[in-house]
Each structure stands twice: as C-alpha cells, then as structure tokens.
Amino acid sequence: MTNLLRSTANPAGGHGGGVRGDNMPRRSSLFEGRFGRMFRELPPAAWPATALRRLGEAMTAEPERDPLDPTKPFAAKETDDIVQDPEENPGLPSGYTYFGQFVDHDITFDPASVMQKINDPDALVDFRTPRLDLDSMYGRGPDDQPYLFDGKKFRLGRVLTELGVPSPRRDLPRYIDVQDPDAAHRALIGDKRNDENVIVAQLHASMLQFHNKLVDEYPGASFADVQQQVRWHYQWLVINDYLVRICGSELIDAILPGRGQALPTQDQKPKLGFYHYKNAPFMPIEFSVAAYRFGHSMIRPIYRLNIHLDGGDDVRAATDDERRRGLDGRFFIFAGVQRRGLNGFDTFPSPWAIDWSLYFDRTGQLPVGGKKRVQPSYKFDTSLVNPLGFLPEFSKAGVDEPPLTIDHLQAAPARPSRDPANLAVRNLLRGMALELPSGQAVADAMGIARIPDERLWVGKAAEGEERKPITEVHESFANNAPLWYYILAESQEIWTAAGDASATMHLGPVGGRIVAETLIGMIAADGGSYLTQSPNWQPEVHGRRLATVGDLLAFADEA
Numbered sequence: 001m002t003n004l005l006r007s008t009a010n011p012a013g014g015h016g017g018g019v020r021g022d023n024m025p026r027r028s029s030l031f032e033g034r035f036g037r038m039f040r041e042l043p044p045a046a047w048p049a050t051a052l053r054r055l056g057e058a059m060t061a062e063p064e065r066d067p068l069d070p071t072k073p074f075a076a077k078e079t080d081d082i083v084q085d086p087e088e089n090p091g092l093p094s095g096y097t098y099f100g101q102f103v104d105h106d107i108t109f110d111p112a113s114v115m116q117k118i119n120d121p122d123a124l125v126d127f128r129t130p131r132l133d134l135d136s137m138y139g140r141g142p143d144d145q146p147y148l149f150d151g152k153k154f155r156l157g158r159v160l161t162e163l164g165v166p167s168p169r170r171d172l173p174r175y176i177d178v179q180d181p182d183a184a185h186r187a188l189i190g191d192k193r194n195d196e197n198v199i200v201a202q203l204h205a206s207m208l209q210f211h212n213k214l215v216d217e218y219p220g221a222s223f224a225d226v227q228q229q230v231r232w233h234y235q236w237l238v239i240n241d242y243l244v245r246i247c248g249s250e251l252i253d254a255i256l257p258g259r260g261q262a263l264p265t266q267d268q269k270p271k272l273g274f275y276h277y278k279n280a281p282f283m284p285i286e287f288s289v290a291a292y293r294f295g296h297s298m299i300r301p302i303y304r305l306n307i308h309l310d311g312g313d314d315v316r317a318a319t320d321d322e323r324r325r326g327l328d329g330r331f332f333i334f335a336g337v338q339r340r341g342l343n344g345f346d347t348f349p350s351p352w353a354i355d356w357s358l359y360f361d362r363t364g365q366l367p368v369g370g371k372k373r374v375q376p377s378y379k380f381d382t383s384l385v386n387p388l389g390f391l392p393e394f395s396k397a398g399v400d401e402p403p404l405t406i407d408h409l410q411a412a413p414a415r416p417s418r419d420p421a422n423l424a425v426r427n428l429l430r431g432m433a434l435e436l437p438s439g440q441a442v443a444d445a446m447g448i449a450r451i452p453d454e455r456l457w458v459g460k461a462a463e464g465e466e467r468k469p470i471t472e473v474h475e476s477f478a479n480n481a482p483l484w485y486y487i488l489a490e491s492q493e494i495w496t497a498a499g500d501a502s503a504t505m506h507l508g509p510v511g512g513r514i515v516a517e518t519l520i521g522m523i524a525a526d527g528g529s530y531l532t533q534s535p536n537w538q539p540e541v542h543g544r545r546l547a548t549v550g551d552l553l554a555f556a557d558e559a
Helices: 003-008 049-058 095-107 198-217 223-247 249-255 285-298 320-324 423-433 439-445 483-498 509-525 549-557
Strands: 069-073 088-093 159-162 165-170 302-304 330-332 376-378 457-459 467-469
Touching: 049 423, 049 457, 088 095, 088 223, 095 198, 095 223, 095 285, 095 549, 165 198, 198 223, 198 549, 223 249, 223 509, 223 549, 249 509, 285 376, 285 423, 285 483, 285 509, 423 483, 439 483, 439 509, 457 483, 483 509
Parallel strands: none
Antiparallel strands: 088 376, 159 165, 302 330, 457 467
C-alpha cells in the first residue's frame, strides 16, 4: 500500500381462471449481471395505465400561487426567524438530494430500455459499473479520455462568482462551438447527466476540485493513488453520512454492526438479508426503478444559490413585487424558460456560484434563519413539487415575457401520450414496464407488516394539507400499491404516526433496507473499496477529518 494510503489509514477493514401468477416463469434467473432482481420469486404487479397516470398526477403538487394574484408564483419568504417551513424535512439539508443524484449517476445508466414497454432486466445493460467507483467522474481515465485531464488533475471550467463576489466555484469544462455560438455548451464530463441541473453540475465540479486538491496535498502520489483516495472518501461518506441521514443510524448499524469500531476485518462483514449475489454484484431494479427514486420527493421547488444574488426576471436585481413573493435571489429547480430556472445542459450565468454552506451543514456550523440558513430538503412524502410535472427535456418551452407568472414555470408537454413530462407518471409507468412487484408483496417477503390501504396517503405530509387514501385514486390499488409509491407512503406514515413534527423523516423499513443493502453491498463487493481493503480507514487528510459531505466540500474550496 502506498504512503498516501498509509497516511490516512487507522492501523487496527392478469381476467381469467386460476391463481394470479401461477403460470409465470420466475423472473431474472441470474443472481448477478448488470441488472437483476432482489425479489426474484415475486409476481409482477399491474394496473391500467390510466390508473398510474391518475396517481402520478395526484402525486404532483399544484404550484404555490400568490394570494393577491393567482397567475403568479409564490414562495415562503426567508426571514431571520424562519429556519424551516412545514414541507421541509428538518435535519436533512437539501444538498443531500443532489449528492444522492450524483451517486445514482455513478452506478446506473440504462439508455436503451423503453418506459412503456415490458422490459426483461436480464436483457438490460447498465452502462455504469455496479460499484461506487466514480466512473461518472473519471470516465475511462486519462489514457482513453485525455481531454478531461491536465496531467494528474482534472480540467476545470470557467470561474464563477457570487454576483461579482469572488468564489472558489468553477463551472464544468464545456465544449463551445465557435461556428454556432447559440448552440448548447455541452459539458466535457464522464456522464452528461451530471449537467442536468445547475446544482448537480456544481457538485460534480467541486468533486473535480477535491481530486485536484489531493494532488496538491500529496505531490508525490500517482494518479491512481489519488483516485483511490477520492473514491474511499466518497464511499465512506455514502455509508457514514448519506445513508445514516437517509435511512437512520439504527438500520445502518444493523447492517454494519462493526461500523466505527476498530475491529478485525473479518468481523466487519455486512449483514445483508436480501441483497445477494454469487460472483459479481448486480443492480436490483427494485432499487433503481423504485426505492432509490425516493429522492424525487426531496426536491425543493425553489433554491437560493448564494446570499448575494438578488435577481428575479433580472438576474441582478429583483423588483419589489418579486421580493414580496419571495422570489428575490431564488430560482426554481426547473422552469419553462431556462433563465428562470436551474435547468441544465448549457452554460448558466457566471454570478450563479453556489455557496455550499446553504446546502450542507458543516462541523461546527450553527443553525440560523434567513438567507444564510441551510436550506432543508423536502419531506419523503407522496407529493412531488410542481416543477417536476413539466420536465424540460420532455416539454416545450414556456412563455418568455416578464413579469414572472405560472406560464414561465410550466412548460407544455411535448408528447403527452408517448413520453410523459410528469416525473411521477414516468416513475410509475416504468415500474410496471419492468414488472416490479407491489409494495405490499415486497413487505410480505421482508417479513414487515403491511400498511393498511386507509393509511396509504396521497399528498403532502405536512400537517393541515389535504390528502386521500390511494384507493380513492383508483380501485386497482387496493392491496396493490406500486413499489415506488409504497416506499414514500411508508416513510410518510411512520413519521406521521410518531407525532413529532420536528423529527427528521427517514426511509421506512422496506425502502431503507433496499437502499442501504444495495449501496453497502456494492461497496463491500468491490475489491478495491475501503470497506474491503481497510474497513477501519477514516476520512482524513493530514489529520483533518472530513466526516460529512459539507466538510469535504469546504476542504475542496480552500486555496
């Protein structure tokens, strides 16, 4: 092992007769492959497509409207005494939404399957390795993709500012067509999806900077050594920061009972009850198509990038009306007009440098209100924010005339019958196309009590919000809830039943177990991971501990 590794290691690692499904072949005969099934014996669930569309639409919130002018959007104002609003998930900063997206892009990419056509996971190809190895960042490496690198370092994009205030943020490196200046400026990165919104784009760029910082910290280390250190920091944070926050420490400790203890390597094997493979890890579709899509419920409709931005229709100065409506210096995650949202796949204004202290808590960072607060994620409930009903990639552009109205937020669906622009509808149709079992069937298989239909709500978890049982949406959902929906409803029901509005909402036992076992299992199956090679390793650089994603990003920012 190199000196670099030693320097941070702890020395102590279907109408008709018969029973439904009785003539169905067992799904996914393989224990491993790029995609597979965690619950291979369970029959697929099915519903009329109209029912799934109805459910997806019911799961998409209406836009917040100005009470004085319903044609205009509205957002809760950020005052010094407001640390969170009722729809926010206390204790879970919004940056983890995009860290989770970054992880997803690292382990899954299936460009060939069709959403509304039955797919066999045995035939699907995951163009990402089922390992947390940052191939979405490193691509095929400097020998095969030299344009991504400058020696041992990554090439970086242009310098960004916080409305003229200096910032360590950099944009992604981009291809600019000098013969067509109006063409989109595509990012030169290992996975184009990490440019699909401004936040994940800047997170990717910060991870490039973290790699470059380690090159500077260890000037004698090889590219491979630095790459391994970046991967180990990332893997450690996925388990000990991200999963603990998403699933709860109790579940993570049950899977890794030696976590945080200086135990021999043989005593630190994960206890996996459902994620099993023989020779190579695989990507369970119960994870990729259902459980891990919980993150869509975390997305906020609106974000502040930094405290210096004051823009609305004018990126540099909001009007009095925009200030009254809480839109000064904040931008919608997606909008029908790109310059009014954080849409991706192109350059964005240089004053849009992100301040990560508004997205991640850092060691010693105190909670505050107002513009400087850490913006929480939204609750894990059965309601997605309105901008996700009109995904820009599948929609036509909206009206581009100020002042900002609802028409600017919502783009018109381009091909509603063929390629829906509503994210919740897309998730539900894709789950049926890939023949996922129902949420109740998976709960039974895991030995977890089913949630009664009358407690499976559709709508926001926040107190006072209107919601209804899923069976009121369509009768086909009786004892037969889509797995993705069920996992969100499970989290919502557990949190509601606890009766503590200040508690952080976690995934429940079905969703949490699928998510945690898959990610931990993939790390444990990787012979090059820290969990395999050195499970007592700690995330430190020259004695400085990087225990949270916020700590790592703060370190990467330092000159």
